[in-house]
Amino acid sequence: xxxxxxxxxxxxxxxxxxxxxxxxxxxxxxxxxxxxxxxxxxxxxxxxxxxxxxxxxxxxxxxxxxxxxxxxxxxxxxxxxxxxxxxxxxxxxxxxxxxxxxxxxxxxxxxxxxxxxxxxxxxxxxxxxxxxxxxxxxxxxxxxxxxxxxxxxxxxxxxxxxxxxxxxxxxxxx
Amino acid sequence: xxxxxxxxxxxxxxxxxxxxxxxxxxxxxxxxxxxxxxxxxxxxxxxxxxxxxxxxxxxxxxxxxxxxxxxxxxxxxxxxxxxxxxxxxxxxxxxxxxxxxxxxxxxxxxxxxxxxxxxxxxxxxxxxxxxxxxxxxxxxxxxxxxxxxxxxxxxxxxxxxxxxxxxxxxxxxx
DNA sequence: CGTCATTTAGTTGTGCGCAATTGAATTGTG
DNA sequence: CACAATTCAATTGCGCACAACTAAATGACG
Numbered sequence: 150x151x152x153x154x155x156x157x158x159x160x161x162x163x164x165x166x167x168x169x170x171x172x173x174x175x176x177x178x179x180x181x182x183x184x185x186x187x188x189x190x191x192x193x194x195x196x197x198x199x200x201x202x203x204x205x206x207x208x209x210x211x212x213x214x215x216x217x218x219x220x221x222x223x224x225x226x227x228x229x230x231x232x233x234x235x236x237x238x239x240x241x242x243x244x245x246x247x248x249x250x251x252x253x254x255x256x257x258x259x260x261x262x263x264x265x266x267x268x269x270x271x272x273x274x275x276x277x278x279x280x281x282x283x284x285x286x287x288x289x290x291x292x293x294x295x296x297x298x299x300x301x302x303x304x305x306x307x308x309x310x311x312x313x314x315x316x317x318x319x320x321x322x323x
Numbered sequence: 324x325x326x327x328x329x330x331x332x333x334x335x336x337x338x339x340x341x342x343x344x345x346x347x348x349x350x351x352x353x354x355x356x357x358x359x360x361x362x363x364x365x366x367x368x369x370x371x372x373x374x375x376x377x378x379x380x381x382x383x384x385x386x387x388x389x390x391x392x393x394x395x396x397x398x399x400x401x402x403x404x405x406x407x408x409x410x411x412x413x414x415x416x417x418x419x420x421x422x423x424x425x426x427x428x429x430x431x432x433x434x435x436x437x438x439x440x441x442x443x444x445x446x447x448x449x450x451x452x453x454x455x456x457x458x459x460x461x462x463x464x465x466x467x468x469x470x471x472x473x474x475x476x477x478x479x480x481x482x483x484x485x486x487x488x489x490x491x492x493x494x495x496x497x
Numbered sequence: 498c499g500t501c502a503t504t505t506a507g508t509t510g511t512g513c514g515c516a517a518t519t520g521a522a523t524t525g526t527g
Numbered sequence: 528c529a530c531a532a533t534t535c536a537a538t539t540g541c542g543c544a545c546a547a548c549t550a551a552a553t554g555a556c557g
Binding site: 191194195198224225226236237239240241260261262263264 | 504505506507508509514515
């Protein structure tokens with residue numbers, strides 16, 4: 150059972166430009182891209198879920214820990230900037246990490262609006278057990294390091310383009 | 324503000340194999356891949372959200388409609404196979420589509436376990452308004468058609484590899 | 498100094514994704 | 528036929544993503 154849909158009605162276009170493509174063909178290609186991206190994202194998520202289960206972490210929690218392992222401690226705001234997540238997502242997530250004993254949250258003394266997130270000893274220790282995760286992920290993709298880097302570059306390019314487009318599409322920003 | 328993290332401590336490895344890479348380096352690369360993929364997925368989702376708002380659809384609902392526009396009618400089970408989603412996700416989603424008047428759900432006469440999902444006239448009509456979405460998405464990515472197809476191929480390869488790896492990782496399937 | 502805009506976390510509500518379970522219908526087997 | 532196993536949709540529970548809002552602290556400005 151391959152993830153590839155049956156039809157590929159766009160294969161008749163000679164060049165790669167968008168202008169002389171039928172809308173129906175585009176809708177079909179869009180369907181394929183949608184599915185592929187959506188499926189890839191969830192498949193990736195699924196592999197992480199399996200690997201992270203031993204560590205008691207979800208995938209987004211792992212992302213937070215990766216940042217904290219690198220930086221040690223930082224306010225929720227900065228964390229959100231690194232991860233492109235807002236407090237609506239981070240606040241409950243951090244509470245769960247705190248409940249798990251991996252993290253402490255305390256109001257900053259110099260700015261009482263801010264909340265500092267720092268690793269506990271237990272949280273710092275978890276890094277050792279996490280070290281094997283990336284290798285197993287890399288193996289799971291079937292890609293070598295160069296391919297992984299290339300994929301990263303391509304995804305970043307995609308994200309940048311999409312973010313810019315999103316800004317232009319948003320009503321009131323044109 | 325680029326999505327690219329600061330360090331790239333993996334750039335010292337000469338070949339693309341995994342064997343002679345330090346765990347710390349891999350953890351760093353993993354962080355970058357994680358972020359890139361997660362960010363790309365959400366950025367894509369965000370652009371769709373903006374474009375689909377006019378149609379009153381969420382991104383997953385759009386995926387369902389794409390399948391229905393192509394097939395017209397099919398049971399929940401088949402829909403789930405196409406989208407790789409289970410009834411836990413599809414059941415409430417389909418209820419919302421039904422509440423929106425785009426879809427009807429009715430028990431199959433020949434097999435009362437199965438539920439047939441079919442487009443209403445309104446649901447069928449929505450396709451016309453959806454035809455412009457793919458072109459705007461394609462434009463938003465900044466990729467041309469060939470690049471989009473290449474991306475799709477790469478993502479499908481990734482998904483296949485990850486799914487296989489997930490099966491092997493799952494306890495009790497080795 | 499007081500007032501107002503901004504910054505920062507947190508809360509609420511909606512929807513998705515997935516695991517686990519339930520319950521009904523069907524199929525297979527003796 | 529009776530009974531066990533399977534199939535299918537729905538439900539429940541948890542966590543994440545995001546929009547919209549609240550509340551408190553800070554900073555800027557008259």
